[in-house]
Amino acid sequence: MAKAAPxxxxxxxxxxxxxxxxxxxLPLAKALAALPPELASRLSDATVPVQKRTQALLSAIxxxxxxxxxGRFVSLLAQRRRLGEISEIAASLVSQFELxxxxxxxxxxxxxxxxxxxxxxxxxSLSRTGSKVELSQKSDESILGGFRVRLGDNxxxxxxxxxxxxxxxxxxxx
Numbered sequence: 001m002a003k004a005a006p007x008x009x010x011x012x013x014x015x016x017x018x019x020x021x022x023x024x025x026l027p028l029a030k031a032l033a034a035l036p037p038e039l040a041s042r043l044s045d046a047t048v049p050v051q052k053r054t055q056a057l058l059s060a061i062x063x064x065x066x067x068x069x070x071g072r073f074v075s076l077l078a079q080r081r082r083l084g085e086i087s088e089i090a091a092s093l094v095s096q097f098e099l100x101x102x103x104x105x106x107x108x109x110x111x112x113x114x115x116x117x118x119x120x121x122x123x124x125s126l127s128r129t130g131s132k133v134e135l136s137q138k139s140d141e142s143i144l145g146g147f148r149v150r151l152g153d154n155x156x157x158x159x160x161x162x163x164x165x166x167x168x169x170x171x172x173x174x
Contacts, residue, residue, distance in 0.1 A: 044084025108149050
């Protein structure tokens with residue numbers, strides 16, 4: 001991540017919050033954070049005139065008014081030659097917003113996908129710690145059964161693999 005991205009994101013987050021446009025702009029920020037790297041690199045391509053790159057980005061985000069927060073922000077990025085960093089800035093903005101809101105993102109690893117009800121139950125159980133937990137899923141073929149949840153640096157391992165390893169250690173230490 002570019003060193004400047006968190007600073008731009010913080011300034012944009014403050015501006016959007018104070019103008020009351022944060023909730024409306026958050027889905028756009030999430031979409032920008034998911035931009036493919038090749039599109040972001042095209043926004044940095046110096047062989048394409050900056051006006052054309054700016055216009056392309058403005059079109060992609062719905063042609064905001066030039067006096068709107070997002071319109072002014074894109075113009076600032078163009079002036080500072082940082083259009084290619086838009087996805088990093090957006091990702092940092094979403095991350096900072098979630099941190100302020102007490103939202104913790106995590107990933108559930110299982111051999112086969114869990115149902116939406118199982119995911120919701122896990123989110124509710126993990127949210128009892130005070131933060132709102134939002135989980136995504138990933139498949140892990142090495143898991144025999146159960147699941148593993150990663151929340152930042154914390155891991156909750158409820159897999160059959162882990163239970164077998166614990167039993168093995170208990171038998172070897174006895």
